[in-house]
Amino acid sequence: MVAEKRSVAQAIAKYLGGTYRLQKIYGVATYYFRYNGREAAALGLSGHLMDFDFAARQNIWTWLPPEELFxxxxxLVARGETLPYLKALRSLAYKAEEVYLALDADVEGEAIAYETALVIRLVNRRAKMYRVRFNAxxxxxxxxxxxxxxxxxxxQxxxxxxxxxxxxxxxxxxxRFLTLTVKNSLQKGQFLSYGPCQTPVLGMVVARELERRNFKPEKYYVIKALVEIGxxxxxxxxxxxxxxxxxxxxVAAAIRQGVVKAAVYKPHHVQPPDPLDTVELERRASRWLGINSKKTLDVAEELYRAGYISYPRTETTxxxxxxxxREVLQELAATEHGDYAEELLRRGFRPTRGDSDDGAHPPIYPTKAATKSEIYRTFGKAGYHAWAIYDFxxxxxxxxLSPPALVEKQKIVADFGKIHLEAVGQKTLDEGYWRIYSWERQSEKPLPRVEVGDVARAVKVEVVERETEPPPQMTESELLALMRKHGIGxxxxxxxxxxxxxKRGYMKMQRGKCIPTELGIALATALFKYAPELIEPTVRARMEKALQSIVKDGISPKNLVPEIKAEFEKYYQALKERRxxxxxxxxxxxxxxxxxRRGHS
DNA sequence: GCAAGGTC
Incomplete structure (x- = not known):
């Protein structure tokens, strides 16, 4: 029984065998147990076993014109770092009667299952092979x-x-093309990369920066007034x-006395968030905790391995x-939020529900109670971040699982003949889930009660000069949302x-903002000019759609691959002409x- | 020395 990761292999042993025995084979954790009266072994891989690479002689950049790679x-070659897994697989497969490919229930899992089958077939041609798929x-x-x-x-x-x-x-x-184009101006070991995901990401950040730089602010004027009503x-x-x-x-000069035309005080529910997926964890940590997305996923991985949270890479909400x-809530009784969890248990709860299920992993949720001091003890130097993410x-x-917050939306409109003036406000009636999730708490600015028909007298009227503002710098949170929207990554x-x-020096992250460097701007600008198809945010989605036709319409890669390559060869030629x-x-x-740099030294 | 996708 082969799983995609160790934790799943262990779960298989636990759920199918009840009890099991752990043994390391070439360093790979293997769980032995009895299932249906026979001896079974479950081992977890570490993702892919294989990878693609070019032949050695094609990997000398200066020798081979890049376009030859088309x-x-x-x-398909075995990955160096997977050697222990390959050895363990072969030694177990050698005597296996049946093989269960229990990899994740997604396309990558299907590919890894295929890689596993290839390896097993090298040593065992008779074993029956099955694929098992579970969604949790x-x-x-x-x-x-x-x-x-x-x-x-x-x-798949x-x-x-x-x-x-x-x-x-x-x-x-x-x-290689970009790097060789400016070879003499690069530092040792430096190269300029292109990728069908990384480059459109740069494109979105640079496009925003150029919008900001080209922005011409315009003055405009608004009217404000202090109005007496009752x-x-x-x-x-x-x-x-x-x-x-x-x-x-x-217009301002004409504002003297008016009448209240509308006075609205309407209750409004603010719904709690959907169950947590990876991208939302990253976005919220970036915005509210000041922890960037890479760090967040790293820390979440650590928390998962230590058993504190569920698998952190999921698209399920x-x-x-x-x-x-209920069981999770009972477990959480032993945390700093124990009282809150118990209150939910007592009063009853209904979970929110998003709209996606990746078929492989549940939303991210806590799997073990922990106090702040326990997390700090377990994670040492990384304790600060670990606690921030765990607590989140x-x-x-x-x-x-909490009730929505309840607010009163307020709006007063007064008619002054030539013009209407308005004020909006809000009052909190019930904090609901904000008690535990204060990041979404909305501030109160309540308006007094007035009634339609009340007289409104302008006490002070002023004209205020304002300026239109450029779009804000791209935040990491916004960028992640854009990537999700365009299907990038x-x-x-x-x-x-x-x-x-x-890493490539195209961009910097500063306090949750993405700031392109001059190099990033130059590269993106050139690509937008000479080969826009390489950098526009829609490239990846188009390619993904083409790839999906292999699964959906039975299109053969033999036909598809030359088609895609031919398209990109055109872009290559366009770029080469403007080299x-x-x-x-x-x-x-x-x-x-x-x-x-020299100047500085 | 290239990518993007798994995983630790």
Missing amino acids: QTPPL VTYKDIRAAFQKPTRLDLK AEKVFTRMQIDLTLGAVFT DNKIEMSADIRFKTRKEAEA IYPPTLDL VVRHFLAT TDATMQDHIYTNV EELRRALEAVLNGKQEE
């Missing part, structure tokens, strides 16, 4: 899956291998922007029916694509930078 596809690592789901084994879905595996091949080919061709004085304003002060003042939420996961979980990799840009301009644009920045 001609020969890279090969729970007793019920796992037992049901093993009672109804199915077969490998080769199309093919799709993944096609993506791996295309991404490497495109990445290598354009990375015994109350209320700040009101007109929802109109005037182009000139003169126009605004002409619906609690599976097999997850006992706990609070988010509790919030999803997966839950587990989005933060990687951001940080690849940082001199490209070189000049990039070198201007690269050389400028070096001089700057």
